Every structure is written in C-alpha cells, then in structure tokens.
Amino acid sequence: MSRADFMAILPLLVLSTTMIVAMLVSAFYRRHGAVMAIVQLGLMLAFAALWPADAQVPRRVTTLLMVDRYALLFGGLILVASIGVATLAYGYLRRAHRPEEFYLLLLAASLGGLVLASSNHFASLFLGLELLSVSLFGLIAYPIAHWRPLEAGIKYLILSGTASALLLFGMALIYAELGTLQFEHISIAASTEPSHSKVVIAGMVLILGGIAFKLSVVPFHMWVGDVYEGAPAPVGAYLATVSKGAVFVMLLRFLPEAGLYGKPALLWILTLMAVASMLIGNLLALLQTHLKRLLGYSSVAHLGYLLVILVAGGPLATEAAAFYLTAYFVTLLGAFGVITLLSDEQGDNDALAEYRGLFWRRPWVAGVLSITMLSLAGIPVTMGFVAKFYAVAAGIERAQWLLVATLIVASAIGLYYYLRILIALFSARGRTTIVATPSYSWSGALVVVAAGLLLLVIGAYPVPLINLFHGAL
Amino acid sequence: MMLFILICVPLLAGVAAWWAEGLGPSWPRWIALVALILDLALAVTLVRPSSAQWLLQVQWPWIPRFGITFHLAVDGFSLLLIQLSLFLGLASVAISWHEIDGRVGFFHFNVLCTIAGTVGVFLALDLFLFFTLWEVMLVPMYFLVAIWGHEARYRAAIKFFIFTQGSGLVMLAAILALVFLYHQHTGRYSFDYLQLQQTPLGGQTAIWIVLGFFVAFAVKLPAVPFHSWLPDTHTQASTAGSVVLAGILLKTGAYGLVRFVIQLFPTTAQALAPMAITLAVIGILYGALLAFAQTDFKRLVAYTSVSHMGFVLLGLFAGTVLATDGAVMQMIAHGLVTPGLFMIAGLLQLRLHSRDLAEMGGLWSVIPRCGAMTMFFAMAALGMPGLAGFIGEFLVLVGTFATHPTYSIIAALGMLVSVIYALQLVQRTFHGEPGALRRIPDLSAQETGILAVLAVLITLFGLYPQPVFQLLSAAPAVTAHLAEALP
Numbered sequence: 011m012s013r014a015d016f017m018a019i020l021p022l023l024v025l026s027t028t029m030i031v032a033m034l035v036s037a038f039y040r041r042h043g044a045v046m047a048i049v050q051l052g053l054m055l056a057f058a059a060l061w062p063a064d065a066q067v068p069r070r071v072t073t074l075l076m077v078d079r080y081a082l083l084f085g086g087l088i089l090v091a092s093i094g095v096a097t098l099a100y101g102y103l104r105r106a107h108r109p110e111e112f113y114l115l116l117l118a119a120s121l122g123g124l125v126l127a128s129s130n131h132f133a134s135l136f137l138g139l140e141l142l143s144v145s146l147f148g149l150i151a152y153p154i155a156h157w158r159p160l161e162a163g164i165k166y167l168i169l170s171g172t173a174s175a176l177l178l179f180g181m182a183l184i185y186a187e188l189g190t191l192q193f194e195h196i197s198i199a200a201s202t203e204p205s206h207s208k209v210v211i212a213g214m215v216l217i218l219g220g221i222a223f224k225l226s227v228v229p230f231h232m233w234v235g236d237v238y239e240g241a242p243a244p245v246g247a248y249l250a251t252v253s254k255g256a257v258f259v260m261l262l263r264f265l266p267e268a269g270l271y272g273k274p275a276l277l278w279i280l281t282l283m284a285v286a287s288m289l290i291g292n293l294l295a296l297l298q299t300h301l302k303r304l305l306g307y308s309s310v311a312h313l314g315y316l317l318v319i320l321v322a323g324g325p326l327a328t329e330a331a332a333f334y335l336t337a338y339f340v341t342l343l344g345a346f347g348v349i350t351l352l353s354d355e356q357g358d359n360d361a362l363a364e365y366r367g368l369f370w371r372r373p374w375v376a377g378v379l380s381i382t383m384l385s386l387a388g389i390p391v392t393m394g395f396v397a398k399f400y401a402v403a404a405g406i407e408r409a410q411w412l413l414v415a416t417l418i419v420a421s422a423i424g425l426y427y428y429l430r431i432l433i434a435l436f437s438a439r440g441r442t443t444i445v446a447t448p449s450y451s452w453s454g455a456l457v458v459v460a461a462g463l464l465l466l467v468i469g470a471y472p473v474p475l476i477n478l479f480h481g482a483l
Numbered sequence: 484m485m486l487f488i489l490i491c492v493p494l495l496a497g498v499a500a501w502w503a504e505g506l507g508p509s510w511p512r513w514i515a516l517v518a519l520i521l522d523l524a525l526a527v528t529l530v531r532p533s534s535a536q537w538l539l540q541v542q543w544p545w546i547p548r549f550g551i552t553f554h555l556a557v558d559g560f561s562l563l564l565i566q567l568s569l570f571l572g573l574a575s576v577a578i579s580w581h582e583i584d585g586r587v588g589f590f591h592f593n594v595l596c597t598i599a600g601t602v603g604v605f606l607a608l609d610l611f612l613f614f615t616l617w618e619v620m621l622v623p624m625y626f627l628v629a630i631w632g633h634e635a636r637y638r639a640a641i642k643f644f645i646f647t648q649g650s651g652l653v654m655l656a657a658i659l660a661l662v663f664l665y666h667q668h669t670g671r672y673s674f675d676y677l678q679l680q681q682t683p684l685g686g687q688t689a690i691w692i693v694l695g696f697f698v699a700f701a702v703k704l705p706a707v708p709f710h711s712w713l714p715d716t717h718t719q720a721s722t723a724g725s726v727v728l729a730g731i732l733l734k735t736g737a738y739g740l741v742r743f744v745i746q747l748f749p750t751t752a753q754a755l756a757p758m759a760i761t762l763a764v765i766g767i768l769y770g771a772l773l774a775f776a777q778t779d780f781k782r783l784v785a786y787t788s789v790s791h792m793g794f795v796l797l798g799l800f801a802g803t804v805l806a807t808d809g810a811v812m813q814m815i816a817h818g819l820v821t822p823g824l825f826m827i828a829g830l831l832q833l834r835l836h837s838r839d840l841a842e843m844g845g846l847w848s849v850i851p852r853c854g855a856m857t858m859f860f861a862m863a864a865l866g867m868p869g870l871a872g873f874i875g876e877f878l879v880l881v882g883t884f885a886t887h888p889t890y891s892i893i894a895a896l897g898m899l900v901s902v903i904y905a906l907q908l909v910q911r912t913f914h915g916e917p918g919a920l921r922r923i924p925d926l927s928a929q930e931t932g933i934l935a936v937l938a939v940l941i942t943l944f945g946l947y948p949q950p951v952f953q954l955l956s957a958a959p960a961v962t963a964h965l966a967e968a969l970p
Contacts, residue, residue: 399655402655471545477548
C-alpha cells in the first residue's frame with residue numbers, strides 16, 4: 011500500500027486509533043467527560059480527514075475498498091450523525107454506571123458504517139455490516155439493569171444473526187457460480203454467461219433479504235417495534251440513522267455496480283418491498299401509543315420511500331438519496347433527542363399520553379418535536395419536504411407510477427399519526443407528567459436545538475446542500 | 484419588493500403578536516389589527532390602471548439547481564382576492580376579540596400566518612413556491628381548528644389536514660410531471676409559470692396532469708365528491724377559524740382553478756369542462772339539499788358553502804366572459820355572506836352554548852338586533868336581488884346558458900332550494916314559540932358594527948358591482964384569456 015492509499019482511508023484510520031486510545035484511557039483513567047472528549051475529538055478529526063482523503067479520490071484501496079466522492083460524502087454524513095448521537099448520549103448517561111464503553115461501541119459501529127459506505131466487495135460488505143451489527147447488540151442492551159433493553163438486544167442479536175446467515179448463503183451461491191466477490195465483476199460474469207442466471211438470482215434474492223432485514227423493510231420488519239422501544243433513546247437515534255443509512259448507501263452502490271437494474275425479477279421484488287413498506291409501515295404506526303415504537307414503524311415507511319428512489323435509479327437518484335438520508339438523519343436526531351432530553355435513568359419517557367400539553371409547559375422542546383413531526387410528514391419549509399420532493403421527482407422522472415401513487419397514499423395515511431402527536435403536544439386538557447424531570451443536559455439541548463434549526467433553515471433554503479450533493483455525485 | 488412586503492407584514496406581525504402575549508392579552512389583538520389594516524392599505528395602493536398582464540412582478544433566484552425562483556406577481560384578479568383575504572382577516576380578528584381568551588398570542592400568530600400564506604398563494608407564480616405556500620398555510624389553519632375548536636375538533640382538524648395535504652401531493656406529482664416534460668423538450672428545469680405555460684402538451688398525459696391539479700383545487704373549493712371534510716371542519720372550528728376557512732381558504736381553490744388549470748392548460752381545461760360543469764351542478768343541488776336537512780347551525784351554513792362554490796365552479800368552466808365575471812363576483816359575495824353567517828353562529832353559540840337549531844326558536848323577541856342581522860344574511864345567501872350574491876349567481880346562470888343551457892336550467896333550481904334553506908334557518912332560530920326563558924344579551928355595539936360593515940359591502944356590491952369588474956379588467960388576462968380558451 012502506498013502513501014496515497016493510506017491518505018484515502020485516513021478517516022477509517024483515525025477512527026480506529028481513537029478507539030484504541032479511548033479504550034486505554036477508560037482502562038486507566040475512568041472519567042466520563044475525558045472519554046467523551048477523546049471520542050468527540052476523534053470523530054471530528056476523522057471528519058476533517060475527509061479533505062485529505064478527497065485529494066486522492068477516486069482510488070481503489072486493496073480490492074476491498076473503493077474510496078470515491080460517494081464514499082466520502084456518505085462517510086461524512088455518518089460521522090456527523092455519530093457526533094450527534096455521542097453528544098446526546100453524554101447527557102443521557104451522565105448518571106449511568108460505567109458509561110465509558112458506550113462510546114467505544116459507538117465508534118466501532120461508525121467504523122462499520124464507513125466501511126460499508128466505501129465497500130464494493132462482498133468481504134468488506136460483510137465486515138462492515140457485522141462491525142455495525144455486533145456493536146449495536148451491545149449498544150441496545152447497554153443499560154443491563156433494565157429488562158427491556160436486554161430483551162431488545164437479544165431479539166436484535168438473534169434476528170440479525172439469521173439475516174447475516176441469509177446474506178452469507180447468498181454470497182456463497184454467487185461465489186460458487188461466478189467465482190468472484192467483487193461487485194462489478196458480478197455484473198460482467200453474469201452477463202457473459204447467462205446460464206448461471208438462476209442460481210445467481212437466487213443468491214441475489216438471499217442477499218437482498220439479508221439487507222432488507224437490516225433496513226427493516228417489509229416483510230423483514232418484525233423486529234422494529236420491540237427493538238426501538240427497548241433501546242435507549244440515543245441508541246434508537248443511532249439505529250434509525252447511521253445503522254440504516256449506511257446499509258442503504260451500500261445497497262445504492264451495490265445495485266448498479268452488480269448490474270441488478272438489468273434484472274426485472276429483482277427490481278420487481280424491490281418494488282413490491284417498497285410498496286409494502288410504505289403502506290404497512292404507516293398502517294402499523296397508526297396504532298402505536300409509544301413514541302419510540304411509532305418512530306420505528308415510521309422508519310419502515312421512510313425506508314420504503316427511500317426504496318422508491320433506489321428502484322427508480324436514474325441520474326437524480328443518488329442526489330435524491332443523499333438529500334433524503336440527510337433530512338431523515340437530522341429529523342430523527344431531533345426527535346430522539348427530545349425523547350432523550352425528557353428521559354431519566356428510570357427509563358425513557360415515551361408514552362404519548364405523557365406528552366399531552368407539553369407545548370404549554372416546555373415550548374422549545376415541544377416546538378422542536380413538532381418541527382420534526384412536520385418534517386417526517388413532509389410539510390414545506392422543513393427538510394423533510396425537500397426530501398419528499400426529491401423522492402417524488404426521482405419516481406416521476408423514471409415514470410414509476412405505481413411507486414409514486416403508493417407514496418402519495420402512504421403519506422396521506424402517515425399524516426394521521428404525525429398529527430396525533432402534534433395534537434397531544436398542543437392539547438390543552440392534558441397534563442404532561444414529565445415536567446418533573448431534572449433539568450436538561452446542555453449537550454442534549456445542543457443537539458435538539460441544532461436539529462430544529464437545521465430542519466427549518468435548510469428546509470427554507472436548501473441550495474447549499476443541493477449544490478454540495480449535485481456537485482459531489 | 485412591494486409584493487414581498489405584502490406577505491411579510493402579517494408574518495412578522497404574527498411573530499410579534501405571539502411574543503407580545505407576555506405584555507398582556509390585548510397586545511396580540513391590537514398588533515394583529517394594526518398589521519392587517521396596514522397590509523390592506525398597502526394592497527389598496529397597488530390598484531392602478533395598467534394594460535400589462537401583471538401589475539407588479541418580482542423574481543429572485545431561489546433553488547437554481549431546479550430552476551426554482553421566488554417569483555411573485557399580481558394582476559387584478561389576485562389583487563381582488565388579496566384585498567378580500569386581508570379584509571376578512573381583519574373581521575376575524577375583530578370578531579374573536581372576546582371569544583378567544585386562552586393562548587391569545589399563539590391564536591393571532593396562527594391567524595396571521597394563515598393570511599400570510601394565502602396572500603402568498605395568490606401571488607406566487609413559481610409552481611414550487613406556490614406548492615410550498617399552499618401546504619404551509621394548512622399548518623396554522625390546522626392549529627386554529629385543533630386548539631380553539633369545539634368538542635370534536637381533533638377529528639375535524641385531522642380530516643381537514645389529510646384531505647388537503649393528500650390532494651396536495653397529487654398536485655405535487657402533477658407539477659413534477661409537467662416539469663420533467665418541460666425538461667424533455669428544452670433540456671432545462673423550470674418551475675416558472677410563464678415558462679411552463681409554453682410546454683407542448685397533448686393527449687393522455689395532459690389530461691392526467693391537469694386532473695392532478697384539478698383534484699387538489701376541487702378538494703379545497705370544495706366540489707362534490709371531495710367536500711366531506713368541509714362540514715366537519717366548519718362545525719368544529721372557532722368563529723375566526725370558520726371565517727378564515729370559508730372566506731379565504733376556499734377562495735384559494737377557485738383561484739387555483741383559474742390560474743393553474745384554465746390559464747395554464749387552456750385546451751385541456753376545455754376538454755375537462757363537461758366533467759367540471761357536471762360536478763358543479765351536482766354540488767349546487769346536493770349542497771343546497773343537504774343544507775336543508777341540517778339541524779346544526781354551522782353545518783347548515785357549511786353546506787350552503789358547497790352549493791355557492793358550485794356556482795363558482797360552474798361559472799369558471801362555462802367558457803363565457805359573463806359567466807367568468809359572475810364566478811368572480813360569486814367568490815366575493817360568498818366571501819362576505821358566509822363569514823357573516825358563521826359569525827352569527829359563533830355569537831349565538833357564545834350565548835346559548837349550542838349550535839343545535841332544535842334548541843333555538845323564538846329568539847327574535849329576546850335578541851331582535853341579532854335576528855335582523857340573520858335575516859339580512861339569510862337573504863343574501865339565498866340570492867336576493869340587490870345583494871351581491873344575486874349578481875354572481877345571475878351572471879353565472881346567464882353566462883352558462885349560452886354554452887350549456889341544460890346545465891344552466893338545472894343549476895337554477897339550486898336558487899330555489901336556497902330560498903327554502905335560508906328561510907328555514909331564520910324560522911327555526913328566531914320565530915316560533917320562545918323556549919325556556921332566556922336572559923341573553925343582544926349583539927354588542929362592536930359585534931353589530933362588524934356585521935354591519937359586511938352587510939354594507941354586500942349591499943354595495945349588489946347595487947353597484949362595477950368596482951369589482953373594473954379591477955378585473957385591470958388585468959385583461961383573466962377574463963379575456965378564459966373566454967378565448969373556452970369558446
């Protein structure tokens with residue numbers, strides 16, 4: 011490996027080094043603040059390292075990683091979201107027993123996310139995915155004194171393990187038939203020898219199934235409710251943003267490079283999954299009485315919207331996906347941030363009944379939560395609207411009328427539960443029971459306010475972000 | 484710049500009103516009142532004779548990636564509607580002076596934001612901007628219903644939002660389809676009204692795109708069969724909510740039909756005219772019949788809205804200058820009459836704590852001033868000659884007769900039914916045996932004043948409608964364009 015190779019993967023190296031340093035520090039000098047500071051510094055350095063890496067792109071580093079603009083852009087997004095989650099977690103964990111290792115797991119998971127964003131080989135795909143998932147088992151079950159997180163962690167462990175097995179089996183089938191693990195070789199090998207196609211398709215279907223599980227796309231969405239509800243609020247934010255985003259980013263690269271747009275059968279599977287996710291996700295969310303669970307099912311629907319962009323493909327797709335993911339990241343950080351702020355060590359306060367009339371007691375927090383809900387519903391002057399605009403545009407550009415029509419119907423259904431939350435927040439009769447919670451942590455408040463502001467400012471003037479994505483991709 | 488200020492004044496005043504709540508409950512009221520008067524004065528100064536299509540225009544870049552600009556323009560038609568909106572905003576602030584006593588600041592914030600959004604809708608000439616404002620104005624309206632409404636307000640507010648936002652998304656899809664078609668022809672993205680007007684369209688695609696727009700506007704208008712949100716929302720909204728909804732928001736639907744269906748797609752709109760006219764006639768009769776069967780004061784008035792807006796739809800698609808002028812006049816008349824009736828309903832509810840007609844009766848002897856006012860507005864609603872509603876309905880019917888005589892004759896039956904529901908409304912509320920002895924105060928001077936202003940305007944436009952037509956002809960585009968588009 012040359013010097014340029016190392017420069018190209020500098021963000022990954024910085025992150026790994028930070029992990030080791032943070033581990034050593036927390037072994038000898040157990041201070042929550044110190045570890046947190048190191049981790050934040052590491053994440054920011056890794057973010058800064060994107061610029062030296064940018065000077066080397068596009069560059070293939072070993073056969074496993076492809077560092078290009080695409081990888082760096084989404085890597086940056088993952089890093090920023092990780093910074094947000096780490097900041098949220100600091101306030102959340104301030105009274106927890108032994109909070110330091112939380113950040114190690116967070117770093118490992120983010121490293122996995124970065125690997126996924128730049129992977130174009132089955133080996134790195136699997137490595138990144140497992141790095142992400144295994145860290146998440148620990149993160150979800152981090153408050154081990156409570157049974158709900160433990161239950162959620164074990165559920166996620168077992169189901170995620172099954173999904174990984176599916177994925178591996180699919181990869182094995184493809185390797186057995188085509189003799190390659192590299193994305194772009196798959197498309198070449200499959201097109202030159204059509205006789206393989208049945209086994210290859212079977213392998214692809216298995217791989218899509220495994221990935222769909224991580225994305226919680228219908229029919230692989232069963233885990234969402236329990237895991238979201240059990241996971242501590244900052245981890246919920248991480249699950250919804252980085253964990254799903256990184257996998258989606260990988261899929262968005264995998265699909266065209268492996269030549270899957272040429273396989274109508276696979277596209278039909280993806281289309282059906284998108285339609286089912288949008289409808290079923292929103293329908294399930296209608297019935298929820300707990301905010302975290304509701305956000306979980308709403309994420310099923312939002313992944314469905316993202317699949318619309320994915321299936322549509324076309325010149326607009328990458329840009330659209332980038333904007334959608336960014337908007338979704340900011341929105342969910344805001345929403346889970348509010349839950350984090352209102353929670354204490356007794357457990358998370360997320361029953362909708364507890365949020366009744368919150369606006370009249372805590373206008374700022376409730377205001378941000380309202381903005382995030384409007385953003386999720388796709389109402390203009392929020393980032394969520396521009397994102398939905400992109401999704402509809404991507405679908406219409408490729409004349410995917412079935413998907414666009416479903417998107418419209420599903421959004422209308424989704425409005426109902428977002429509005430229900432708004433009604434609870436602004437209800438005059440209800441008495442919020444969570445006003446007695448301790449004062450907010452400054453770190454949580456920072457994330458929440460930043461998310462709220464970003465949603466409105468970029469929602470009203472999205473030009474800088476659009477230009478960034480349009481120019482980079 | 485002037486146009487931008489026109490939107491900004493209510494918006495900033497809204498923020499100020501919210502903030503000023505801390506100073507005392509009457510501060511937000513005064514701020515809202517002063518701001519709306521200022522804005523109305525500003526809108527009146529914009530009236531000037533001009534032969535250009537647009538009286539004023541402003542265009543700033545916004546999102547160059549997709550050719551989206553911040554493009555505002557005003558012609559006589561939109562100016563008329565802006566003035567109507569601001570005036571009704573004023574009336575709704577005044578009428579809720581004593582009705583609203585909780586969360587006054589946030590209330591006025593929402594009223595002013597809704598008005599700012601509507602003014603923006605009437606000004607926007609960029610389809611992206613138009614859609615943004617179209618959706619944004621729903622949010623404060625939603626709060627107006629959900630927070631200050633009556634017993635079943637949550638259900639009503641959600642229904643309102645889902646109907647309008649869902650149909651809005653259909654319009655978004657239509658807008659994007661149009662933009663991509665334009666992109667195919669020119670290689671550029673643009674959301675600009677004047678450029679998209681030149682997109683060559685034809686056949687099936689055009690019909691679908693226009694239907695996308697039509698659905699969004701028909702829901703807002705509302706045209707049967709998309710009307711079912713209206714009675715619920717009106718019934719549950721507070722008085723100011725109903726006034727804003729009936730007087731201002733419904734007009735955006737009619738405005739959209741003119742600007743973004745008939746003017747943007749003249750030939751396709753012509754192909755859709757038979758469908759639109761059929762829906763209109765059904766709406767006129769069905770709304771009037773249902774109004775007749777209601778027992779809830781506000782619900783009754785809400786159904787008369789469906790009937791009256793049916794005339795607007797009929798006039799717009801009839802394809803003659805006379806009918807178009809009539810439709811615009813009908814919009815103005817409906818914007819003055821229906822809010823008046825909703826105000827009376829609100830004032831009665833404030834006194835009786837009920838909207839049920841069965842619980843009323845014999846009130847004339849108790850509150851004679853209110854009775855006289857109701858009588859007047861009921862007459863205006865049934866289209867009594869000499870009042871504004873008559874001019875509108877008459878011109879629509881005459882104009883339609885030239886092109887679609889059968890529909891015109893059937894629609895005329897609507898005027899007959901309207902007499903029945905209007906008289907019944909007055910009879911069941913004010914005549915008959917007085918119920919349990921009631922000691923309720925008659926209208927106060929302030930309440931009488933507000934209603935009287937509306938009444939004077941209705942009479943004025945009924946006797947001398949020329950100013951409205953004058954303003955319309957200041958923008959020859961509307962009527963001329965419509966007439967030549969729909970022979």
